[in-house]
Amino acid sequence: MEVYLVRHTETVCEKGICYGQSDVGLKAPFLEQFESIKSQIPLDAVVFSSPLSRCTQLANYLSPSITIDSRLMEMNFGDWEMKKWDAIPEPDFTPWMNDFVNVTVPNGESFVVLHDRVSSFLSTLASEKNSKKIVIVTHAGVIRSFLCANSGLSLKDAFNNKVDFGAVIKIEL
Numbered sequence: 477m478e479v480y481l482v483r484h485t486e487t488v489c490e491k492g493i494c495y496g497q498s499d500v501g502l503k504a505p506f507l508e509q510f511e512s513i514k515s516q517i518p519l520d521a522v523v524f525s526s527p528l529s530r531c532t533q534l535a536n537y538l539s540p541s542i543t544i545d546s547r548l549m550e551m552n553f554g555d556w557e558m559k560k561w562d563a564i565p566e567p568d569f570t571p572w573m574n575d576f577v578n579v580t581v582p583n584g585e586s587f588v589v590l591h592d593r594v595s596s597f598l599s600t601l602a603s604e605k606n607s608k609k610i611v612i613v614t615h616a617g618v619i620r621s622f623l624c625a626n627s628g629l630s631l632k633d634a635f636n637n638k639v640d641f642g643a644v645i646k647i648e649l
Contacts, residue, residue: 477601477649478609480517481619482538484530485509486641492560496553496584496617499528509642510537516644521609524548524597526618535613542613547593550615554584577631587617587631594621601649619645 486503489495517538525535526548535542556564572579580586601610612622620634626647629636639645 477607478518479601479622479647479649480521480609480611481622481643481645481647482513482517482534482611482613483616483619483639483641483643484528484534484613485513487530492562494553494556494559494561494564496550496557497528498557500530502530502533506534507537510534513642513644514538517611518609521611523611523613525613526550526615528615531613531615535611538611538613545597547597548612548614548618549593551581551587551590551617552584553581555582556584575632577634587621587634590617591621591624591631594618595625598622598625598649619643622647 484502485506487495487500488503489500513534514537521539523535523539523542524545525531525542527544527546528549531548532542532544555568568582572581577587580589616639619639620637621631623629623637623645624631624634626649
């Protein structure tokens with residue numbers, strides 16, 4: 477199955493802000509980037525999207541018909557949402573930095589929980605035995621999880637996968 481993983485374009489958040497599942501807007505102008513992304517994906521693809529507006533706005537531009545799936549949301553950063561990374565208390569931050577895969581963010585989730593959501597989504601895709609091309613408009617963390625699942629890369633090495641704003645990454649499942 478041909479799958480195109482698409483990261484939303486840049487957000488209005490200043491650099492250094494942890495915004496995970498917060499519903500933040502896209503930085504304008506973005507239509508030129510949307511058009512560039514559209515030129516890299518098949519026109520007849522089935523489009524799935526995270527429910528966050530930074531993804532649905534792009535997904536709706538790419539296709540008149542999209543399927544929203546909450547399993548495609550970015551990691552839930554709980555108490556850290558919309559805080560500056562350097563303002564997160566060290567007693568919470570250090571253990572997570574040492575093992576972001578397994579350590580749960582206060583009132584949020586760990587990367588392995590995000591990966592379980594992605595794995596569930598992948599299982600659903602596989603069970604549908606869809607022969608159409610798939611476009612998934614989502615977030616960097618979710619894309620890194622997909623890439624780990626597809627390549628066998630350990631979750632602790634997920635950040636070896638560079639995923640820029642507006643990236644389109646084609647994989648075969």
